[in-house]
Amino acid sequence: MMIVRLPPPWALLHRPNTAVRVFSLLTSPPSTAVVYDEHGPPDAVCKVKELPPVRIKDDDVCVRLLAAPINPSDINRIQGVYPVRPPLPAVGGYEGVGEVHSIGSAVKGLSPGDWVIPSPPSSGTWQTYVVKDQNVWHKIEKSTPMEYAASITVNPLTALRMLEDFVDLKPGDAVVQNGATSIVGQCLVQLARVRGIRSINIIRDRAGSDEAKEKLINLGADQVFTESQLEVKNVKSLLADVPEPALGFNCVGGNAASLVLKFLKQGGTMVTYGGMSKKPITVSTSSFIFKDLSLRGFWLQKWMSSDKAKECRVMIDYLLSLARESKLTYEMELVAFNEFQSALDKALGKLGSQPKQVIKF
Amino acid sequence: MMIVRLPPPWALLHRPNTAVRVFSLLTSPPSTAVVYDEHGPPDAVCKVKELPPVRIKDDDVCVRLLAAPINPSDINRIQGVYPVRPPLPAVGGYEGVGEVHSIGSAVKGLSPGDWVIPSPPSSGTWQTYVVKDQNVWHKIEKSTPMEYAASITVNPLTALRMLEDFVDLKPGDAVVQNGATSIVGQCLVQLARVRGIRSINIIRDRAGSDEAKEKLINLGADQVFTESQLEVKNVKSLLADVPEPALGFNCVGGNAASLVLKFLKQGGTMVTYGGMSKKPITVSTSSFIFKDLSLRGFWLQKWMSSDKAKECRVMIDYLLSLARESKLTYEMELVAFNEFQSALDKALGKLGSQPKQVIKF
Structure with a gap:
């Protein structure tokens, strides 16, 4: 250099x-x-x-x-x-x-x-x-804070739009996501919490996963599981008092995406916004026909090119106010x-x- | 017996x-x-x-x-x-x-x-x-005709609803489907044709596939390909004057589903209504994020249980009139x-x- x-x-x-x-x-x-x-x-x-x-x-x-x-x-x-x-x-x-x-x-x-x-x-x-x-x-x-002002759009706005644009969620509803330790993942936990929406979070098995869990809980996560903890017959038996989620987020692919699908309720939607594992998403026929799942994608850059510039600034101000607080x-x-x-x-x-x-x- | x-x-x-x-x-x-x-x-x-x-x-x-x-x-x-x-x-x-x-x-x-x-x-x-x-x-x-009266709901109505309920198609638009020789597949070709919508059809490689192609063309199919014919770098180069389809139908799964996805245009939707190969559907991350594809499912029995009984009879009458003609x-x-x-x-x-x-x- x-x-x-x-x-x-x-x-x-x-x-x-x-x-x-x-x-x-x-x-x-x-x-x-x-x-x-x-x-x-x-x-x-x-x-x-x-x-x-x-x-x-x-x-x-x-x-x-x-x-x-x-x-x-x-x-x-x-x-x-x-x-x-x-x-x-x-x-x-x-x-x-x-x-x-x-x-x-x-x-x-x-x-x-x-x-x-x-x-x-x-x-x-x-x-x-x-x-x-x-x-x-x-x-x-x-x-x-300067670092939040610098980084407020690409990740936090992605989290906000994905929470708003796909499923009409009400306080008490739940969402599920993998890659929960990513910046978007952390934002989703907190933005959901602000709206009274509960979050089920899936993270990788790795050294330090207990610490990662604790951090997410401190941010407001309702439940955090490592992938290996979800190797059970029916993941929904782990939901305790959290309702079945109608909306899920996938930034990993492979098995981690399948786990999001397993948590979703009948008629639920999974939104893919990343593919950290570089593995594709595999879905059974019956998930579409009988469970009526929808699979969608989200790309902020495309969203912003679609006449949303003004609306975008209102949301940025909202996100910055949350950062200041x-x-x-x-x-x-x-x-x-x-x-x-x-x-x-x-x-x-x-x-x-x-x-x-x-x-x- | x-x-x-x-x-x-x-x-x-x-x-x-x-x-x-x-x-x-x-x-x-x-x-x-x-x-x-x-x-x-x-x-x-x-x-x-x-x-x-x-x-x-x-x-x-x-x-x-x-x-x-x-x-x-x-x-x-x-x-x-x-x-x-x-x-x-x-x-x-x-x-x-x-x-x-x-x-x-x-x-x-x-x-x-x-x-x-x-x-x-x-x-x-x-x-x-x-x-x-x-x-x-x-x-x-x-x-x-008695046999059409007997069979007008389960397959033809599935085809009609799938053509109507997911993407707003206009005359000149195109759809793509696999399993095109199935009854639903044959109905899709004909119902699309009635509305001026063109169809791209994918069939299995098997003895008699030439005959199957000819039958579909006679029903009004615009293009018919066997799966092996689609082992090319860019399937869209085969489209000739047919526009890129915004809607696709999958009743097979596996490679045949991937082929439907390849044909779809940016922002397109694939509807799964069957899984004849018993193989799941595999989708890349970028198909969701950058190509903005949506994957959905259709199940007539669920559709009919959703307050549609009356609307259903109007559509049945329409389908029966087409059968009589x-x-x-x-x-x-x-x-x-x-x-x-x-x-x-x-x-x-x-x-x-x-x-x-x-x-x-």
């Missing part, structure tokens, strides 16, 4: 919209950015580069990034395996929080010093300065930008299980 | 409702019925017995059965593997057509000689006389009741591929 100073053509990357406009004297500071020229292993293709200043047009806002997380989907974009990817060369990152540094002459409602997040999120948050149209930016309360918490590690490579290694799983890595600029 | 004459307790079977009522002189003729006392292999547990006459109450209609099919679900009920089954001992069969033989004093709108079908269907059509409340019976046109056809073999055992053997697949067996009383 090295810092290189780039010639003007890089401005194309930093600011792809080069439509001819009235010349403006206002420019951004140079930006230090995590850039990849080609798809491949993130630790090989990502380079920290300095990008030259770019013009700030009348409707533009220049934001100094404060923090941005490394999400699995960021890694998949760099690897080239994500279905929607920015054109190359690209700056990494998709969400984050920043402070308004300077604004174009036509910008309304934002002033230098304001905290903003790109909403819906957009590519290129792994850099020190970003210039984008004012419509991109959503002002948030500065009392929000500590009703929504999850483990993160703030890492200085100059330690990006080490944060990336942790995010890539090279050092075992680690908290969510959030770069602090 | 033998004919046995039973003592009065059998009346309990023939007419389970024994509530005390004003004595009536009207009774049914004795009924010759296919009865099973226990679940098991149908050819072992089914016996033809004579059931004694039963009283015809004021609201009752006594129907002389004309014809009734042997459906796979009838066989599963006798085997005891179907989730909803009549109490034992039971008379076989679930749909059929009959002629009104005699009516109770309070019956309105039905007269001796009328043709009727039980709608929604109900257990016990494999016998010569059935007595049930007037609400059970739906009068149909006597110009309907030969716009809905499928192969059947009418077999005399005294050859029931041989018809059962054919329905059980003991004699290879055979047309749908319909008992003629």
